[in-house]
Amino acid sequence: MKIILFGLLNSLLFFTSCASEKKTKLVVVLVADQMRPDHFSRFSKLYSGGLKWLMDNSLSFQNAFHQHGYTATGPGHFAIGSGMYPGPAGVLGNSYYDRELGKVVNCVEDPDALPLGGEGKGRSFSRYNNKAVGDFLKDVYPKSKVISVAGKDRSAIMLAGNNPDLVLYYNNIDRFITSDFYADSLPSFIDNFNNKLNLQSYRDSLWTKLLPDSLYLKHSREDNFSGEIDWYHVQHDAINNKKTYSDEYEPTFPISFDKNHDPGQELMGTPWFDKVLIDLSKMIISEEEMGLDENPDIFFIGLSAMDYIIHNYGPFSQEAMDYFIRLDIQLNELFKHIDNEIGLENVEFILTSDHGGLPLPEYLPKLNLSGGRINRENLNEAFSWIDDEISEQFDKNLYYRDWSNFYFFHEKLKKKEFIPEDLEKIIKKYLMMVDGVKNVITKKEILSSNDTDHISLRLKNMIHVKKSADVFVLLEPGYLYRNPHGTSHGSPYDYDAHVPLLFAKKERDRKVISLHTETVDIAPTILNLLNVKLNNSFDGKALPIR
Ligand SMILES: [Zn+2]
Numbered sequence: 001m002k003i004i005l006f007g008l009l010n011s012l013l014f015f016t017s018c019a020s021e022k023k024t025k026l027v028v029v030l031v032a033d034q035m036r037p038d039h040f041s042r043f044s045k046l047y048s049g050g051l052k053w054l055m056d057n058s059l060s061f062q063n064a065f066h067q068h069g070y071t072a073t074g075p076g077h078f079a080i081g082s083g084m085y086p087g088p089a090g091v092l093g094n095s096y097y098d099r100e101l102g103k104v105v106n107c108v109e110d111p112d113a114l115p116l117g118g119e120g121k122g123r124s125f126s127r128y129n130n131k132a133v134g135d136f137l138k139d140v141y142p143k144s145k146v147i148s149v150a151g152k153d154r155s156a157i158m159l160a161g162n163n164p165d166l167v168l169y170y171n172n173i174d175r176f177i178t179s180d181f182y183a184d185s186l187p188s189f190i191d192n193f194n195n196k197l198n199l200q201s202y203r204d205s206l207w208t209k210l211l212p213d214s215l216y217l218k219h220s221r222e223d224n225f226s227g228e229i230d231w232y233h234v235q236h237d238a239i240n241n242k243k244t245y246s247d248e249y250e251p252t253f254p255i256s257f258d259k260n261h262d263p264g265q266e267l268m269g270t271p272w273f274d275k276v277l278i279d280l281s282k283m284i285i286s287e288e289e290m291g292l293d294e295n296p297d298i299f300f301i302g303l304s305a306m307d308y309i310i311h312n313y314g315p316f317s318q319e320a321m322d323y324f325i326r327l328d329i330q331l332n333e334l335f336k337h338i339d340n341e342i343g344l345e346n347v348e349f350i351l352t353s354d355h356g357g358l359p360l361p362e363y364l365p366k367l368n369l370s371g372g373r374i375n376r377e378n379l380n381e382a383f384s385w386i387d388d389e390i391s392e393q394f395d396k397n398l399y400y401r402d403w404s405n406f407y408f409f410h411e412k413l414k415k416k417e418f419i420p421e422d423l424e425k426i427i428k429k430y431l432m433m434v435d436g437v438k439n440v441i442t443k444k445e446i447l448s449s450n451d452t453d454h455i456s457l458r459l460k461n462m463i464h465v466k467k468s469a470d471v472f473v474l475l476e477p478g479y480l481y482r483n484p485h486g487t488s489h490g491s492p493y494d495y496d497a498h499v500p501l502l503f504a505k506k507e508r509d510r511k512v513i514s515l516h517t518e519t520v521d522i523a524p525t526i527l528n529l530l531n532v533k534l535n536n537s538f539d540g541k542a543l544p545i546r
Helices: 002-017 050-056 073-082 133-140 153-160 188-195 213-219 263-269 272-287 305-313 318-341 361-367 376-393 410-415 420-431 443-448 454-460 519-529
Strands: 026-032 058-065 095-098 103-106 146-150 166-170 176-179 234-237 242-245 297-303 347-353 399-402 405-408 437-442 471-475 501-504 511-518
Touching (some): 026 153, 026 318, 050 058, 050 318, 133 146, 133 297, 153 166, 153 297, 166 272, 176 188, 272 305, 272 318, 305 318, 376 420, 405 420, 410 420, 420 437, 420 471, 437 443, 443 454, 443 471, 511 519
Parallel strands (some): 026 297, 026 347
Antiparallel strands (some): 058 501, 095 103, 347 501, 405 471, 437 471
8 A cells, every 4th residue: 555655646746747748759778788877977067958858858767777787788678668577578688599509699690681671780689579668569569660770789679679660770882771571772871971972081080089178087096097998009811810018008199090901991989970860860760750750759869989998998998988978979969959859858868778787897996996807818718618518417508608698408318317517516616716706606596596686687587498508607706807908888787777767858847756666567557658559568667757
């Protein structure tokens, strides 16, 4: 009863504060890749454009988390687009071992799909049989448009679901493409846009800081910081697919394109990519006449460049800060365009992220945190000891190891009357010897656990009973496999799971809400906002927005 009353009171409060809001004709979902909530709070005084507008006109959920353990791009975008935990739905990672095919697959791999609109990979949602938020919308409003664009293929595809009107992703060469899973041909305005991109013109570009140095020192750490990638001096040996670093380590502004590569291959890791993506988004909104009729539309925009920049320099870097200052400007352009075309009062904006991320391990002590990088030699040694002991005591080829995930060949084990627990013991024995490994945990242990702490729940939500690996490694908080430079994400810990979540509309009163929310709540909330009756296929719940 208490809970119901609390819920009722909450809804009443929201209703009264936003009684005058106009009916939503378009929902714009911005998914920023690897954005942490502190990218709002730390730079809030510096924003004057789109990010400021989002802050000032939004309900901001301060305790929003991805409630699944493997916090990566594919699973994160899936949770946002589908309102379901990724594991039970079969989204095991950005790539994972497919037991039926006997090989590692990309999460949006589709052997039947061909690229459309240019060179690249044909990708699709065909590996999954659930519906996503756009599919449910179209069940009720068949004329609604669902469009998804992103730098990364998996980002655009996981958000879009089964039956979108248009999915576009960058081919890492020269243009935005789709696959024949989605369409027979690309709209001609996309071809025109692609043909005018002229990415060669970026070749001599230098990424310099937009604001005075003093502001970067105030809001970020120093520019030259150990652990950042020294992109300017990195040398790519394309033939041997190797990177070497020059002796002089100086990971500082200005940052240029690697002269050994074509600018189109590197564009997605630079702030210039957002300009291209936002220009494309503006064009799509106009050409597809989004948000103009009574059938509500959804437009997903995946900001993928951010992920590369934060991976390379860390979330507290000056590079990340400068990126966000530029994003603030780009989003302002987008919102101005939407205001002209549709009217901001008719549009609901959502901003969230597919995962958070760890500060550079080298910077953790400054934040009074501990961590480090896993020693690759030690890890590989442990892997080879495991292989040796299992093949000596049992047999060879009893499992497939995808990085640190062990997929047992169960039929083979059964036939030979080997007990999985005996293999697990050997795997645990050696991996627990690696510095930074907190636990080696089996699928059975995860699924049978009755613990209800967030870490246990997140681990459970990354598991598919049949498809998942049998043994996983859980690193200590603050530890990374990435070595020697850059940072990453992927753990079930809060720094990887905690993301921004804002619902913004013109003249909505800014409100900060501390309620625990999950990214699987976003899809049912969108449908609720659009007055689409919810079914019970979601793991999330509709949040009180109006
Ligand atoms: Zn990501």
